[in-house]
Amino acid sequence: xxxxxxxxxxxxxxxxxxxxxxxxxxxxxxxxxxxxxxxxxxxxxxxxxxxxxxxxxxxxxxxxxxxxxxxxxxxxxxxxxxxxxxxxxxxxxxxxxxxxxxxxxxxxxxxxxxxxxxxxxxxxxxxxxxxxxxxxxxxxxxxxxxx
Numbered sequence: 001x002x003x004x005x006x007x008x009x010x011x012x013x014x015x016x017x018x019x020x021x022x023x024x025x026x027x028x029x030x031x032x033x034x035x036x037x038x039x040x041x042x043x044x045x046x047x048x049x050x051x052x053x054x055x056x057x058x059x060x061x062x063x064x065x066x067x068x069x070x071x072x073x074x075x076x077x078x079x080x081x082x083x084x085x086x087x088x089x090x091x092x093x094x095x096x097x098x099x100x101x102x103x104x105x106x107x108x109x110x111x112x113x114x115x116x117x118x119x120x121x122x123x124x125x126x127x128x129x130x131x132x133x134x135x136x137x138x139x140x141x142x143x144x145x146x147x
Contacts, residue, residue, distance in 0.1 A: 001096060001128045003031065004072040007049065008135055011036035018135045021049035021073040023057045023066065026091060032069065033057040049073060050081035054088050066090045074132040076103035076125060082111040085121060092122040096132025 007020025016037040023032045035052030039045060050073055058064050070092040071085060076099040085093060093112060095105065104111045105123055112123050 001072050001074070001094065001132075003034065004049075004074050004096070005128065005132060005135070007034050007036040008074045008132070011038075011049070012135070012139060014038075014041060016040050018139050019049045019073065019075045021053040021071060023053050023090070024070045024072065026068045026070055032060055032066075046080065048078065048081050050077055051084055054084050054090075058088065064088060070094060071121075072127075074128075074135065075099050076105050076107055077112075078102040079104040079109075079111060085112065086117050086119050089119050090121050092124070094124045094127050096125075096127055097129050097136060098125060 003022040004020040007022065008018040011020060012018035016039065019037045021035045025032050033053045033056035035049040035056060037049050038047035038052060050071065057066055057069065066088040069090050071090050072094045074096040076095045076097065077085060082104040093105065098107050100107050106125060112121055
């Protein structure tokens with residue numbers, strides 16, 4: 001999670017919402033890919049940290065199947081990212097802060113536990129939740145202050 005937090009801080013320096021993601025190979029412990037939000041700089045709604053990390057991991061291993069990997073992300077995944085996690089067969093998802101407005105891994109719904117889908121990763125939420133939540137709260141507090 002510390003590497004995902006570092007990615008979130010990189011996003012913040014680019015004036016992006018500070019969300020970071022890291023994908024790790026569970027068999028070797030190697031970091032396969034990283035990502036941080038790029039929505040503002042690209043003006044592209046799908047440039048979430050998880051999507052960027054998943055794309056990079058698929059490219060690196062030359063496969064859409066990210067079996068035997070763990071995804072660490074600083075904020076509970078949204079529905080789009082949860083769908084990408086399911087479709088890429090990620091084995092485990094570890095997230096920091098919950099997202100009561102868009103979280104789809106327990107807050108609003110739990111797409112990753114839905115047995116109608118062909119894949120259900122293991123999930124662990126709340127890892128370093130205070131630290132990851134503070135990154136977001138401070139970011140938005142500063143935006144409101146500047147307005």
